[in-house]
Amino acid sequence: MFEEYDDxxxxxxxxxxxxxxxxxxxxxxxDEIYPEELxxxxxxxxxxxxxxxKIVIGIEELCRVDAGLGISVTTPYFGNEVINLFGNDAQxxxxxxxxxxxxxxxxxxxxxxxxxxVAGIKxxxxxxxxxxxxxxxxxxITNGSIADYILVLARTSNESKRHLGLSVFLVDTKSKGFxxxxxxxxxxxxxxDTAELKFNNLEVDESMLVGEEGxxxxxxxxxxxxxxxxxxxxxxxxxxxAFDAMMKYVKSNNIKDENTMxxxxxxxxxxxxxxxxxxxxxxxxxxSVTKPxxxxxxxxxxxxxxxxxxxxxxxxxxxxxxxxxxxxxxxxAKIMEIWxxxxxxxxxxxxxxxxxxx
Amino acid sequence: MEDEINIIRDNIKEFSSKNLxxxxxxxxxxxxxxxxxxxxxxxxxxNVSSKYGGLELDKKASMAIIEEVSKYSPSVALYAYISGIYxxxxxxxxxxxxxxxxxxxxxxxxxxxxxxxxxxxIYDVFFIKGNDALAVINNDLFYVSGxxxxxxSLGFRGIKFGDLKVETKKKIGNSxxxxxxxxxxxxxxxxxxxxxxxxxxEKAFEYSKIRKLFNxxxxxFGPVAYTISDIMSKLDIIKYYLYGxxxxxxxxxxxxxxxxxxxRAAVNIHGGYGFFTDFGIEKYYRDSVxxxxxxxxxxxxxxxxxxxxEKSGFI
Numbered sequence: 001m002f003e004e005y006d007d008x009x010x011x012x013x014x015x016x017x018x019x020x021x022x023x024x025x026x027x028x029x030x031d032e033i034y035p036e037e038l039x040x041x042x043x044x045x046x047x048x049x050x051x052x053x054k055i056v057i058g059i060e061e062l063c064r065v066d067a068g069l070g071i072s073v074t075t076p077y078f079g080n081e082v083i084n085l086f087g088n089d090a091q092x093x094x095x096x097x098x099x100x101x102x103x104x105x106x107x108x109x110x111x112x113x114x115x116x117x118v119a120g121i122k123x124x125x126x127x128x129x130x131x132x133x134x135x136x137x138x139x140x141i142t143n144g145s146i147a148d149y150i151l152v153l154a155r156t157s158n159e160s161k162r163h164l165g166l167s168v169f170l171v172d173t174k175s176k177g178f179x180x181x182x183x184x185x186x187x188x189x190x191x192x193d194t195a196e197l198k199f200n201n202l203e204v205d206e207s208m209l210v211g212e213e214g215x216x217x218x219x220x221x222x223x224x225x226x227x228x229x230x231x232x233x234x235x236x237x238x239x240x241x242a243f244d245a246m247m248k249y250v251k252s253n254n255i256k257d258e259n260t261m262x263x264x265x266x267x268x269x270x271x272x273x274x275x276x277x278x279x280x281x282x283x284x285x286x287x288s289v290t291k292p293x294x295x296x297x298x299x300x301x302x303x304x305x306x307x308x309x310x311x312x313x314x315x316x317x318x319x320x321x322x323x324x325x326x327x328x329x330x331x332x333a334k335i336m337e338i339w340x341x342x343x344x345x346x347x348x349x350x351x352x353x354x355x356x357x358x
Numbered sequence: 359m360e361d362e363i364n365i366i367r368d369n370i371k372e373f374s375s376k377n378l379x380x381x382x383x384x385x386x387x388x389x390x391x392x393x394x395x396x397x398x399x400x401x402x403x404x405n406v407s408s409k410y411g412g413l414e415l416d417k418k419a420s421m422a423i424i425e426e427v428s429k430y431s432p433s434v435a436l437y438a439y440i441s442g443i444y445x446x447x448x449x450x451x452x453x454x455x456x457x458x459x460x461x462x463x464x465x466x467x468x469x470x471x472x473x474x475x476x477x478x479x480i481y482d483v484f485f486i487k488g489n490d491a492l493a494v495i496n497n498d499l500f501y502v503s504g505x506x507x508x509x510x511s512l513g514f515r516g517i518k519f520g521d522l523k524v525e526t527k528k529k530i531g532n533s534x535x536x537x538x539x540x541x542x543x544x545x546x547x548x549x550x551x552x553x554x555x556x557x558x559x560e561k562a563f564e565y566s567k568i569r570k571l572f573n574x575x576x577x578x579f580g581p582v583a584y585t586i587s588d589i590m591s592k593l594d595i596i597k598y599y600l601y602g603x604x605x606x607x608x609x610x611x612x613x614x615x616x617x618x619x620x621x622r623a624a625v626n627i628h629g630g631y632g633f634f635t636d637f638g639i640e641k642y643y644r645d646s647v648x649x650x651x652x653x654x655x656x657x658x659x660x661x662x663x664x665x666x667x668e669k670s671g672f673i
Contacts, residue, residue: 030510110630117571140630185635187625187644258673259658311618311647318651319472319482327512330647334622334640338630344581 001279005057008048012058015046016065022325025066028191029328032184034146035072035191042073043101049077052226052285056233056278063237064244066325067332068191071234075142075192079107079151082168082223086211091170094149106143106150108171108197109220111136116345118153119163119217123199125154130206132156132169134177134199140339144195145182147173152199153216166216170208177202188331225292228299228340229285232278235302235336238329239271242309245324249317260316267312274298274305293353300346303336363422366415370423373399374430381638383433383516388486393463396434401427402441403461405546410445410457418601421549428553429560432645433516435550440484440517441467442546446539447492451530453501468492470522471652473533478504480522484514491522492536499531513641513648540653544606547653551613552596554649558624558642559589565628576627585623592616611661614654621646 002009019038028035046062048054055074062070076098083095097103114120123136134154141150150171157165171178180195211219246267250260277298284291310333314321321327337343377395388396396402405420406412415423420442428435444467445457459465468485470493475481480493480502490503504525511519563586566577576582592612599609621642625632632639662671 026510114571116629120572183634187633187635187640259671307622314647314651318655320474321651322509322512327510330512331644334625334643335633337626338633342626342629344579344626347581 001276002053002057005053008054009057009061012046012061013064015042016062016070020062020065020069025069025325025328028072029068030190032186032190034193035069036146038069039073039076040101047074047101049080049099052229052282055230056282059230059233060237060240060278063234064241066241066328067234067238068189068328070237071189072191072193074230076101076104078142078227079105079223081226082107082151082210082219083170085222086168086215086219087170088207088210090207091210094170098149103148104143104146106141106147107223108138108141108144108150108152110138110140112139112196116342118220119166121153121155121166123152123154125152125156125167125169125204127156127206131203132206132209134169134171134202134204136199138197140183141180141195141197142339143193144197145180146193149173150178150197151210152197153220154199156213156216159214163217165214166220167213168210168216168219169204170210171199171202171204175202175204187334188328189335190331222290224340225290225295226285228295228346229278229281231336231340232274232281232295232298232302235299235306235333236271236274236278238306238333238336239267239274239302239309242306242313242326242329242333243267243271245321245326245329246309246313246316249313249320249324255316263312263316267309270305270308274302277301291353293350296341296346296349296353299340300343300350303343303346306333306336309333359416359418363419366419367422367426370399370401370426371429374427378427378431378434380431380433380516380641381635383431384635384641385515387518388434388437388516390463392434393466393486396438397461397463401434402438402463404438405442406445406457406461411461412445412457417545421545421600424546425549425553425556428550429557431516432550432554432557432642432649433514435553436484436514436645436649437467437486437517439543439546439550440469442543443467443469443536443539444492446542447499447536448501448530449535449539451499451535453528453530470494478524480504480524482519483522484517484519486517489522493522494533494536495527497533498529499533499536500527501530502527511648513645515641515644544610544653545600547649548596548600548606548609548613551617551646551649551653552593552600554642554645555589555593555613555617555620558621558639558646559586559593561639562586562624562627563590569629582627585627589616589620589623593620607657607661607664610654610657614650614657617646617650617654618643 083091098105111121125132125134152169152171156167159165177200179198183194281295281298310330400413403412404415408414460467466486468491470480470483472482475495483491502524504523506520508520569576596609596612599605625643628639631637
């Protein structure tokens with residue numbers, strides 16, 4: 001699939017191989033620093049946000065070489081779809097700076113007490129004149145300490161149903177009352193920026209309310225239905241990278257036992273299945289078809305495949321795996337089963353959507 | 359006998375809870391003070407002959423010790439395992455006397471776990487300090503010394519990992535003595551693995567009782583509760599193989615099949631928090647995959663040879 005984008009795929013691959021060197025992969029992973037210079041280099045070469053297919057191919061090929069760096073250079077646009085779909089002109093003006101690479105965007109949904117429970121968030125935004133006053137905190141926020149703007153999901157009213165009464169705000173991180181603490185000690189994707197955010201009487205102009213008040217939960221769910229496709233692409237790239245490394249090891253060591261042959265066959269088949277699911281979900285985006293069950297199936301399956309591939313590749317290469325950076329691949333893969341909805345959450349979405357359809 | 363082992367377990371649990379902070383051990387390593395304590399507690403010398411200052415404990419007692427230690431600090435458990443391999447490997451060799459120093463903690467053990475060597479370089483050595491190691495080179499066992507090139511290890515970060523550039527080497531036996539030592543320490547390897555799995559699951563079990571999502575404790579969700587219960591029941595079967603009927607090969611095979619899934623489930627149950635070092639759960643996942651590479655690579659062959667009673671499954 002997507003053969004018409006082969007030239008673009010090749011270009012991204014070349015960028016990744018040239019810039020995601022072993023030294024860079026190890027350095028950014030070890031030091032847990034965001035690769036700002038690589039992000040800038042990637043703009044206009046490896047990053048093309050003009051359509052979902054190019055986004056998916058870009059993410060896949062970059063993560064195939066290294067997910068820590070690949071995700072770092074592709075997430076500065078994180079949340080852009082929320083503004084694109086529901087934002088006003090002022091917000092879209094800010095978005096144009098994000099899409100051109102001048103500014104970095106983030107999205108703050110998860111809270112310390114919440115995790116997967118989006119409707120249970122406690123951060124509040126109280127209307128006061130022509131402003132909203134935001135108080136609360138967010139955790140595990142990608143780009144949290146490097147973003148110029150953060151989309152914040154906050155409770156604007158208490159309703160009988162918890163998912164009602166939530167709204168999204170576009171917050172300038174230079175605002176008084178905003179603070180971000182970078183979180184250290186992640187298992188993997190350590191080049192990416194992850195932070196805890198605090199809002200202490202942060203004032204945001206009402207013009208920065210995205211869409212309608214009280215509709216935030218729906219906006220975020222629609223966004224997740226898009227972003228999960230991109231996480232599936234991250235996972236697919238990781239799985240393919242692990243497979244590449246395993247094949248390199250098997251060929252260079254002339255391994256021919258049947259057990260290893262079967263592992264190769266099983267992993268190849270599984271990756272192909274993950275690819276089909278991911279590309280199918282991508283085509284739903286292209287065709288503006290809303291099928292959360294397809295998105296979640298792609299994300300859950302590709303996520304588990306990334307972890308499976310990393311484990312199998314290490315099983316075959318043993319202690320030699322580090323030579324192919326498989327220790328890092330293994331650590332990077334795990335987040336694919338956690339962020340943007342754990343596998344359990346994806347399974348619930350699939351089942352509930354299918355049951356609702358009856 | 360069971361009562362005695364339970365007393366030993368209780369003592370080791372108490373010692374481990376007070377002295378083995380794995381997060382600290384992973385960042386600072388195992389220092390001299392801790393090694394001396396490990397010796398005085400019988401953790402690194404439980405199955406060593408008394409002529410070398412060891413405790414000569416029953417094999418099951420030795421397994422119980424390493425299992426309990428592994429729940430708190432897989433790195434320390436691995437070091438105890440390495441010490442056991444080292445001491446057994448040099449038995450009746452010309453450097454046999456080193457055993458006393460290893461058992462007392464005056465000297466630390468270092469072992470290469472791969473048969474790879476490239477000219478003057480020995481690969482994949484686990485060590486604490488010093489400049490020497492045991493290594494198999496072309497079917498012979500050598501005591502080598504030189505300079506270490508330290509690499510970042512995926513698991514067991516309390517122990518250093520790297521390659522040794524050999525400056526001097528002394529042949530002390532053949533590879534058979536090293537292979538026998540590995541076999542001798544297989545029960546401890548399994549016990550360490552069980553401890554590692556219990557360590558991760560006990561954390562997940564406790565977390566599931568306090569963590570709430572959707573206003574509900576996560577233990578009340580079927581996928582969480584059933585995963586933990588299922589794993590706990592499997593661990594009990596492995597313990598039976600290990601301590602009950604002594605089928606070490608069965609235990610090893612079972613462990614090999616589930617160890618990564620178990621520690622992965624423990625991370626999953628912790629959600630986003632499980633991905634961070636501070637929560638002390640991701641280390642079990644890293645350790646489990648490293649452990650599988652160390653001691654379980656050939657288990658399928660070993661088991662099928664045992665079941666068939668002859669060489670099998672080699673094509």
